[in-house]
Amino acid sequence: MFENLTDRLSQTFRNISGRGRLSEDNIKDALRDVRMALLEADVALPVVREFINQVKQKAVGLDVNKSLTPGQEFIKIVQAELTSAMGEVNSTLNLATQPPAVILMAGLQGAGKTTSVAKLAKFLKEKQKKKVLVVSADVYRPAAIKQLETLAKAINVEFFPSDIKQKPVDIVNKAISHAKLQFFDVLIVDTAGRLHVDSEMMDEIKALHDAINPIETLFVVDAMTGQDAANTAKAFNDALPLTGVILTKVDGDARGGAALSIRHITGKPIKFLGMGEKTDALEPFYPDRIASRILGMGDVLSLIEELQSKVDREKAEKIAKKLKKGDKFDFNDFQDQLRQMRSMGGMGAMLAKLPGVGQLPEHIKAQMDDKITIKMEAIIGSMTLKERANPEIIKGSRKRRIANGSGTQVQDVNKLLKQFEDMQKMMKKMKGGGMMKMMRQMKGLMGGGMGFPPR
Structure with missing residues (x-):
């Protein structure tokens, strides 16, 4: 994860080591290298500009702590800014409502939405001891309904049946009624994806959102699409009141552009990372821990x-x-x-x-x-x-x-x-x-x- 960015930044930090003080001259090269590293990592340009300005502002003229080298001091500043860019703290799910807490999952086709529904259901069941029900409102792809049913069976979570002849709003309303009668804590709703953002898709999901009023609306997006992931998230955020993002396929993303751009562009937090195909490959997103990983410092807490x-x-x-x-x-x-x-x-x-x-x-x-x-x-x-x-x-x-x-x-x-x-x-x-x-x-x-x- 983020290997390319880690390698580039590590080289930059080695180059600045051994200086007695961080001056405008001796950090100019370092900042240029950091800027290039971020752009190569497919981080959105406005994010790169703001990031570099913040680091420069904090680093120039800073007296180096006696226990740290200039390189270490610079890393400390960069780490703080990386954490800030990604949202400072872990943003948890808000389930504080009259049960069932409804979670609506949105996203493009192929982003790993249906798999993420199952991963999140397993996470809530095992880590938070919630009774979870899942339902598919994807009436365009019978295979998606079947896939969710199969995954639900594998993780031992109840699946509410649906078929392509029904309307998405009717499916979800019936699932909510069932969840209330059977005392489920959480209902996770899978929705239809498209190959691209279009007005028909947005109108449909807006109508569904208005009808069921979910407490969480999560956007599922593929990390490997880089800053395009952030731009797609923004398009959805303009149409829906998103509460957070699940970034999938992070284990295959050597760049990191999506993780660093999404918070700045959408104003919404990344809540989870999808780290593989298995149903337990879902991690809560901790900006400080990811910043440490990007800088090659590891993530021992996780x-x-x-x-x-x-x-x-x-x-x-x-x-x-x-x-x-x-x-x-x-x-x-x-x-x-x-x-x-x-x-x-x-x-x-x-x-x-x-x-x-x-x-x-x-x-x-x-x-x-x-x-x-x-x-x-x-x-x-x-x-x-x-x-x-x-x-x-x-x-x-x-x-x-x-x-x-x-x-x-x-x-x-x-x-x-x-x-x-x-x-x-x-x-x-x-x-x-x-x-x-x-x-x-x-x-x-x-x-x-x-x-x-x-x-």
Whole structure:
């Protein structure tokens, strides 16, 4: 996420380091580089202008704090302005109304609206313990209605049926009546998308909004469209009283233009980020944390929250007790750790939230590919139960059998065994096991040649 912008800004900060004071002359080059970095990231021009003016105003003539270098002081100013541009604080959903709280989802076709309905339903159900009902008012695409029904079933949330012969207003009014009778806390309404903004679409969604008066009207937009995302959000905001934005496909956005432009152009906060296809890949948007990620400082708070919510505590405690008793950390335990890592978006997604990972050499970054963890699991899957519990018995002929069974090479098996040995030593030192402590060591371990070379 935002890799291009992070790389450009990191180079700029390195160039300004070592100065005794931030003067107009020595920050001129830095500001020019920041301006170019933002424009290349597809940030809207008015946003870039205001951003640069604010940074210049605060940086010129500033006495550098004795505990900071000029480069660090400049980063501090840029970080504060990035946070300000994106909205200062996390803006939560307002559900304070007579149930059901109706959330209307709007957006163009292909932005990930229907998937976002399911992700938000799961988020509210699991994180806020709400009873959620979902309904599709997209009468133009039967596939969209079916898709939402399938997703609702997968996340165990109730789906209110609808079909293309009904009018959107009638569908939603019936869903509201059902939600009241069955004591649902929240009703999330999926609406029709179009390939572009047109007057017919706007009239229809305005009429629906007027009829149901939702407490939240969220605009779903694809981050990879850059500043076009902000301009489309503005067109919707001019027609509808939006309360916030869900930015999707952020995991594929190396630039960051949408995240930095939307608040300035629409005046509305980004409330959530869609970080992948899975139904749990939705994160609340924290401007300060995203600013840290953009500047290569990581996002440890989000990582800790993710670990706390997704790590299987029962398994973590089982490993901890096992190690305290003096038993060995074996391949069954290691396989559990790999699976838990995958459930949190994979190794790359987790390590991207650690400070300084962006500065790692390319050959080490390449080892963060999740194909590597899948390969590891395949090798472990080819071991017998006895081999998993006693890795020391894995010698010549066993290695060849495991390699053949997993579709890998003997050298891959050797590398996994070496890495496992390092992991065993680390777990022995910690005496507590578990993913949380493992993560503190992960960055160092990655530098020690954790992965396999590509085949």
